[in-house]
Amino acid sequence: MTEPAEIQRRKQRDAGEYNWDLWGTYLSERQWGTVREDYSHNGDAWNHFPFDHSHQRTYRWGEDGLLGLCDEQGLICFAMALWNGEDAILKERLFGLSNPEGNHGEDLKDYMFHLAGTPTGSYAKALYKYPQRAFPYETLRKENRQRDRSQPEFELIDTGIFSEDRYFDVVIEYAKADPEDILIRVTATNRGPEPATLHLLPQLWLRNTWSWGTEGESKQTMHSLEGAIVTPSLSSLPAYELRCRNNADLWFTDNETNTESLYNQPLQSPYVKDAFHRYLIDGDKAAINPQQIGSKSAFHLEQLIESGKSWTVDLRLRRSGLEDATERFGTQHFDQLVEQRQAEWQEFLHWVAPDLGEDDRRIHSAAGAGLYWGRQVYNWFVHRWLVGDTTGPTPPAERWKTDQAYWRSMKASDIISMPDAWEYPYFCQWDLMFHAVAFAEYDPHEARRQAGILRTHNYIATNGQSPAYEWSLSDPNPPIGAWATLRIHQIEKKREKTACLDNLASDYRKLLLDYGWWANRTDLNKDSMFDGGFLGLDNIAIFDRSKPLQDGSTIEQPDGTSWMGMYSLNMLEIAVEIGREQRGYSDSIGRFIKDFWKLAYALNSDDGRSYVCWDEQDGFYYDVLYRLDGSADYLRTRSLAGLIPLLAVASFDHETTQQFPMLDIQPILKQRAIDRGEPFPELDYLGEWHQDRILYSLVPKSRLERILRRVFDEQEFLSPYGIRGLSKHYDKNPYTYREGDEEGTINYSPADSPVPMFGGNSNWRGPVWLPINYLIIEALQKYAHYFGDDFQMEFPTGSGTRLNLWEISLKLEERLINLFRRQKTGSRPFNGSTSYFNDDRHWRDLIHFNEYFHGDNGRGLGASHQTGWTAIVSKMITQLNRYS
Numbered sequence: 001m002t003e004p005a006e007i008q009r010r011k012q013r014d015a016g017e018y019n020w021d022l023w024g025t026y027l028s029e030r031q032w033g034t035v036r037e038d039y040s041h042n043g044d045a046w047n048h049f050p051f052d053h054s055h056q057r058t059y060r061w062g063e064d065g066l067l068g069l070c071d072e073q074g075l076i077c078f079a080m081a082l083w084n085g086e087d088a089i090l091k092e093r094l095f096g097l098s099n100p101e102g103n104h105g106e107d108l109k110d111y112m113f114h115l116a117g118t119p120t121g122s123y124a125k126a127l128y129k130y131p132q133r134a135f136p137y138e139t140l141r142k143e144n145r146q147r148d149r150s151q152p153e154f155e156l157i158d159t160g161i162f163s164e165d166r167y168f169d170v171v172i173e174y175a176k177a178d179p180e181d182i183l184i185r186v187t188a189t190n191r192g193p194e195p196a197t198l199h200l201l202p203q204l205w206l207r208n209t210w211s212w213g214t215e216g217e218s219k220q221t222m223h224s225l226e227g228a229i230v231t232p233s234l235s236s237l238p239a240y241e242l243r244c245r246n247n248a249d250l251w252f253t254d255n256e257t258n259t260e261s262l263y264n265q266p267l268q269s270p271y272v273k274d275a276f277h278r279y280l281i282d283g284d285k286a287a288i289n290p291q292q293i294g295s296k297s298a299f300h301l302e303q304l305i306e307s308g309k310s311w312t313v314d315l316r317l318r319r320s321g322l323e324d325a326t327e328r329f330g331t332q333h334f335d336q337l338v339e340q341r342q343a344e345w346q347e348f349l350h351w352v353a354p355d356l357g358e359d360d361r362r363i364h365s366a367a368g369a370g371l372y373w374g375r376q377v378y379n380w381f382v383h384r385w386l387v388g389d390t391t392g393p394t395p396p397a398e399r400w401k402t403d404q405a406y407w408r409s410m411k412a413s414d415i416i417s418m419p420d421a422w423e424y425p426y427f428c429q430w431d432l433m434f435h436a437v438a439f440a441e442y443d444p445h446e447a448r449r450q451a452g453i454l455r456t457h458n459y460i461a462t463n464g465q466s467p468a469y470e471w472s473l474s475d476p477n478p479p480i481g482a483w484a485t486l487r488i489h490q491i492e493k494k495r496e497k498t499a500c501l502d503n504l505a506s507d508y509r510k511l512l513l514d515y516g517w518w519a520n521r522t523d524l525n526k527d528s529m530f531d532g533g534f535l536g537l538d539n540i541a542i543f544d545r546s547k548p549l550q551d552g553s554t555i556e557q558p559d560g561t562s563w564m565g566m567y568s569l570n571m572l573e574i575a576v577e578i579g580r581e582q583r584g585y586s587d588s589i590g591r592f593i594k595d596f597w598k599l600a601y602a603l604n605s606d607d608g609r610s611y612v613c614w615d616e617q618d619g620f621y622y623d624v625l626y627r628l629d630g631s632a633d634y635l636r637t638r639s640l641a642g643l644i645p646l647l648a649v650a651s652f653d654h655e656t657t658q659q660f661p662m663l664d665i666q667p668i669l670k671q672r673a674i675d676r677g678e679p680f681p682e683l684d685y686l687g688e689w690h691q692d693r694i695l696y697s698l699v700p701k702s703r704l705e706r707i708l709r710r711v712f713d714e715q716e717f718l719s720p721y722g723i724r725g726l727s728k729h730y731d732k733n734p735y736t737y738r739e740g741d742e743e744g745t746i747n748y749s750p751a752d753s754p755v756p757m758f759g760g761n762s763n764w765r766g767p768v769w770l771p772i773n774y775l776i777i778e779a780l781q782k783y784a785h786y787f788g789d790d791f792q793m794e795f796p797t798g799s800g801t802r803l804n805l806w807e808i809s810l811k812l813e814e815r816l817i818n819l820f821r822r823q824k825t826g827s828r829p830f831n832g833s834t835s836y837f838n839d840d841r842h843w844r845d846l847i848h849f850n851e852y853f854h855g856d857n858g859r860g861l862g863a864s865h866q867t868g869w870t871a872i873v874s875k876m877i878t879q880l881n882r883y884s
Contacts, residue, residue, distance in 0.1 A: 006348035009120040014445045020120035022179050023317075026415050027068030027077055028376045029094050029112075029422045035404075035470045036061040036380045036426075039388070041396040046098035055089055056258040056274045058208045060389070061379045064093050064425075065203070067112065067126045067172050069182065069317070072415055074207055074377035075234055078242070078317060080172060080186060081201035081298065083280060086134040090201065090277045094422050095137060103147040104752040105761035108422045108864050109140050109156050113846045115171075116345050116365070117372030119443040123341035124174040126373060127846070131156075132166040132196045149754050157834060166192040168305070169842065175341040180240075181318040185338055188313075190305040191842060197304050201251075201276060202315055204229050204242045205296035208255045213390030224250050224292040229299075230320055238319055244299045245314035245334070251276055252294035253287065276300075352441055353878045360877050363820045366847040367874040368442050370867025371417065371435065378416045378427060380470075383408040407473045411458050417450050420851070420863040423761075426470035429454055430477035430536050433484035434771045434869035437491070441875060444492035448503060451484045455510040463521070464513035475546075478536050478563045479518050482511050482570035483775075489577070501578055508574050515571055518564060519595070527609065528602035530560035539755055540639050540725060540764035541623055542737055542744035551740040552628045558603060558613040558621035559641040565599040565648035565698045568592045572696075573650055576660060590662050596648075597665060600686050600698050603645060619706030621645050625739060637735055637746050638710065638727040640764065640772055643717075646707065646779045648698040651786040657694055663687075664694060695786050704783070705793070711776075712808070713797040721829060721858040722768040722816045723776060724750070728855070750855030752862075762862050766855040771869040773816055774876070780809040810883060813876040819858045820847055820873065829858030849873075 013020040031037060032054040033046045039060075040048035049057070054064070063070070065079025082091040096108040116125035136159045143154040161167075169189040176182050190196050209217040220232040229242040229250065253275035259265040261274070271289045276298055278284040303311045314334060349365050356364060382404055388395040399405060417439070418424060419431040436451035453459070454466045461467070468475040485507045493499035518530075531554070535545075545555045572592035579585035603621070606612045611624045611632035621642040623635040657663045665687035685700040699707065711717045716727040731748035738744075746765060747754070753763035783791065784806035792802045795811060803811070819830050822845075827838040830850060837843045849870035851862030 004347045004351045005344045006118050006120065006122060007351065009122055010443065010445070013120055018179050020122070020176070020179050021072055021415070023069060023071055023176070023182055024121040024375065024415070025067075025069055025117070025124050025126075025174065025373050026072065026074065026375060026377045027070045027079055028062055028064040028418075028425045029066075030096070030425050031059045031062045031064040033098050034061075034425055036385065039393065039395055041398075043402070046100055050098065051095060053262065055092055055277060056262055056272070058211060058255055058257045058273060060212065061385075062377060062425075063205075063207050066091065066093055067128060069174055069184075070377060071237060072377070073236060073413065074379065075209070075237060076204070076206060076231055076240060078184070078202070078204050080128075080170070081203050081276065082128075082130050082168075082170065083199040083201070084130065084132050084134075084168075085197050085199070086132070088134070088137075088281070090281070091130060091135070092203075095135070095140075096422060097141065097144055099761070101141055101144060102153065103144050103149060103151060104153050106423045106863075107144075107153050107155075110422075111156065112421075112865075113848070114366065114369040114373040114421070114865075114867065116173075116342070117369040118345050118348060119372070119446060120176070121174065121372070122176045123345040124372065125342075125369070126172055128170045128172075129162075130168045130170050130198075131161045132168065132192055133161055136161060149752070149756075152752065157836065162836065164193055165840075165842075166196070168196070168198055173338060173342075175338045177318075177337055181322070182316070183334055183338055184315040184317060186313045186315075187310055188303075188305060189310040190307055193307055195304050195306050197302065198311070199280065200301045200303070200313055201280075201298040202242075202244065202301075202313070203276075203296065203298040204231070204317070205255050206231065206234075208295070211256070211391060213392075214384075219295070221254075221293045221295055222252070222297050224252070224297075229297045239321070240317060241320045242297075242299075242315060242317045244301075245316075246301055248299035248301045250292060250297070251279065251300055252289045252292045252297045254289075255295040353874075353881070356877065356881055359821055360817070360881065362845055363817070363847055364874045364877050367438070367849065367867065367871035370421070370849055370865065371439055371442065371871050374418050374421050374435070374865070374867050375415050376418050376421075376425065378412050378414055380410070380412045382410045403472050403474045407461060407467060409462075410467060410473070413458075414453055416453060417868055419866060419868050421865040421867065423863040423865070427454065427467075428469040428477070429466060430480055431771075431869050433480045434774070434872050436484045437487045438868065438871040438874060440488045440491040441495065441878060444488060444496070444499075447488045447491075448485075448507065451481065451488055452507055452510060455481065455507075455514060460510075460513065464517035465521070466514055476518075476521075476535065478559075479514065479567045480563075480570075480775075481514060482567055482574060485511065486570050486574050486577075489574075501581060504574060505578050505582065508571075508578065511571065511574075515567060518567065527607065528561065528598045529556055529609075530564045531555075531557060535559055535563065537639075537641060537725075537764050538762050539753055540641055542635055542637055542735065542746045543739075543742065545623070549625075549739055549742055551742075553739060554626050555635070556611065556613065556624040556626050556632075557641060558623065559644035561599055561603050561613070562621075562644040562648055562698055565596060565603070565645070568595040568599065569648055569650045569696055572596065576652070576656060576663075580656075580659065586660070586662070589660055593662060593665055596696060597669065597686055599648075603698055604700070604703075614703065619703070620710065621707075625737075635737055638716065638729065640723075640725050640769075643707065643711065643723075643772075643776060645698045646704070647775050648696075649779050649782045650696045651693045651782065652696075654692045654694075665696075690786055690790070691788075693786050697783075701791075708793050709797050712793060712795050718796055719750075719768055719855050719858075720815060721819050721853055722770070722773045722812060724748075724766055724768055724855040725764040725772075725852075726766045726855075728766070748855070751859070762851060767852040767861060768816075768819075768855055768858070769852045770816060770872055773812065774872045777809045777812050777876070780805045780812075784809065810880055813880045817873060817876055817880065819853055819860075829853075830860035832857070832859035 012018040037049040038045035068079030070077040094110045111129040113127045171187045173185040210219040231240045253271040256269040258272040275287040278287040416427045417435040419428045436447045439447035467473040468477045575585045575588040734747045736745040748766045750766040795808045831837040849867040850860030851866035
């Protein structure tokens with residue numbers, strides 16, 4: 001297959017020949033309600049900067065807009081604004097409930113879909129569905145406020161606002177002629193039964209970098225020139241101009257806070273952020289600047305669109321001073337280039353994943369689109385945030401006692417893949433590792449960048465820890481950075497037939513700092529049993545695992561030790577991979593082998609303690625309640641926490657073991673036992689030979705069989721759409737445990753979170769989570785690579801059908817992909833029972849990648865644009881297609 005044009009552009013970017021990354025769909029969908037914008041005295045981010053302030057108040061650390069575009073520093077921003085003649089405010093950004101407003105935490109209350117995206121941003125496309133009636137902001141708030149956790153969220157579709165199809169499909173496309181020349185096409189289609197008027201305001205503005213006192217920036221303004229908006233030359237950018245192909249009015253104001261409206265204080269500037277809203281909706285003719293200068297601008301266009309008809313508006317953003325853009329607006333060049341970039345996007349997708357069926361192609365392309373749209377500009381200098389700005393109020397002194405104060409040297413200014421395009425406009429470390437692996441087939445360079453970004457000098461703490469997420473930088477997330485680094489290298493090596501060991505070695509050195517932090521910080525009792533808090537699994541336990549109980553008892557977690565076991569094996573595999581061609585890695589290999597066998601022994605034997613996480617009676621790894629008096633007891637809840645030991649597995653062939661003899665660990669362990677006069681520890685599964693391979697695994701074969709019987713049991717973990725977070729056994733058999741004055745009960749809860757633990761946004765007590773499913777599938781394939789047909793299980797348990805673990809892994813992939821596929825009934829399970837989404841021809845092929853999925857029926861739950869880690873389904877699609 002001829003190398004696609006997008007691959008050629010990707011190579012130009014990677015070689016530094018052309019900066020195709022200079023502009024992209026990096027503009028945040030939401031900047032309000034974030035920790036960075038919170039300057040309150042009580043740390044209440046949601047209420048300090050609520051949605052209702054967002055159209056009037058200037059942001060400190062970023063910008064947001066509706067399906068927008070900006071440069072890589074977020075200095076010049078472009079986005080659409082819409083008005084249907086009914087709304088009380090312009091539709092400039094997405095609306096959703098803050099955490100206190102929702103009965104299940106934060107939730108997006110708009111409908112948008114990412115349709116296309118490429119590595120270089122050469123083509124991007126997205127859809128927003130804009131109601132023609134007044135948007136029901138207060139109805140959504142009021143109804144969700146009245147509901148409790150036993151009730152589902154009240155969504156925009158439930159308001160009836162889309163009845164009779166009274167909405168506009170508004171599609172935006174970006175196509176790059178070159179890195180500094182972007183064609184923009186907005187197409188609005190009236191889906192309703194009658195003609196309807198739409199106002200379109202393509203907006204261009206400068207991020208406010210001048211109002212903060214000590215930033216050193218002077219205020220800059222844009223101006224009009226021959227019908228175009230022209231930006232100033234900035235410190236890192238030349239002047240740009242935005243032209244509109246259609247006849248349009250041109251408006252200007254300033255990106256300044258409306259202090260008079262918000263705080264009843266005099267305006268610092270006569271022209272402020274909400275000027276276009278006031279001019280168009282309120283009829284305030286003095287709101288915009290008649291001199292046509294300012295730091296915020298817009299074209300205004302209005303059109304009565306007939307039922308079923310479309311209206312197209314074309315714009316062009318390009319470096320100023322090039323040949324006259326109006327010449328090309330008057331020819332077919334604009335249309336041809338948009339069509340060419342769209343065709344090249346399809347060509348690229350077929351190169352990444354050839355021979356997919358139509359529906360799988362739709363899912364795969366949407367996943368890739370979401371990954372690229374989910375990258376956003378992220379700015380935050382923690383020290384400046386702690387100290388405050390000289391032009392604003394001094395932040396409370398209590399800030400210096402918070403977790404963030406330790407991270408005062410963190411200075412972020414990057415394009416980071418967000419966990420969610422709206423609900424989480426901040427990085428989250430373990431989410432980001434899954435994003436990176438999902439990127440790998442589309443774009444290995446970007447995958448490596450995302451995987452390593454939080455381990456660069458701008459982020460890493462002095463003790464070697466990398467930050468977790470904005471709300472609590474010091475929280476330990478599952479340490480899967482080495483896994484992501486290794487998988488990206490392997491995927492690139494398989495795809496490109498080669499992969500750069502220098503890149504892998506560079507990443508390895510950074511990982512060593514993080515590994516050292518984990519090894520020295522979280523093994524609090526120095527017994528190789530790792531705690532680590534909730535470890536990303538939120539409410540999965542019967543008690544909050546991030547802190548001791550009231551009587552001082554602690555919860556010893558099998559997943560904490562298992563994540564560390566997986567980490568040590570991943571580091572071992574990386575060291576072996578580099579060591580095959582570069583000398584000097586033998587000591588590291590020996591270190592990781594030693595660390596792993598200590599972890600394996602700690603998890604599977606009491607090692608002088610009063611407990612072991614493995615319960616021989618139930619055949620499962622459980623959390624253990626460890627009391628101050630030295631006694632211990634099992635917390636018998638079968639959850640994903642007890643499956644994490646499965647993930648720590650690797651095997652090496654005979655040739656590798658000959659090059660690195662220390663990998664044959666059995667003789668070493670036997671000699672160590674002889675030297676100490678101790679019985680040989682029961683670790684015969686560690687370093688066990690089978691045919692021509694040696695196995696490293698936390699889980700012995702006999703225990704593996706017992707655990708997998710439960711995993712493949714449809715009355716326990718196996719759902720029609722993957723592996724549940726908690727056994728369904730607890731549906732009819734709730735588990736209650738009392739310790740002192742504290743009592744906890746856990747039920748199988750297949751949908752939204754029934755408890756407010758960790759904010760209550762997510763739920764691990766029954767739903768299906770794709771990232772953990774993906775890791776389990778990979779583990780099964782590693783076991784299959786070692787055991788082959790000598791290890792077979794019933795799948796499902798009790799069915800009488802026996803398959804090897806490789807075959808079972810593909811069956812699991814099929815179940816997970818089926819969350820998104822159109823079923824024989826015509827529905828897509830992630831849509832739930834909403835017939836409109838499943839049946840209407842303008843909705844039924846649109847894909848959302850939810851945070852997690854109902855454990856029984858597959859309905860999408862949590863954040864609706866969690867494309868980052870749910871996009872890992874694209875890797876399952878290509879693998880299943882390859883082997884089926």
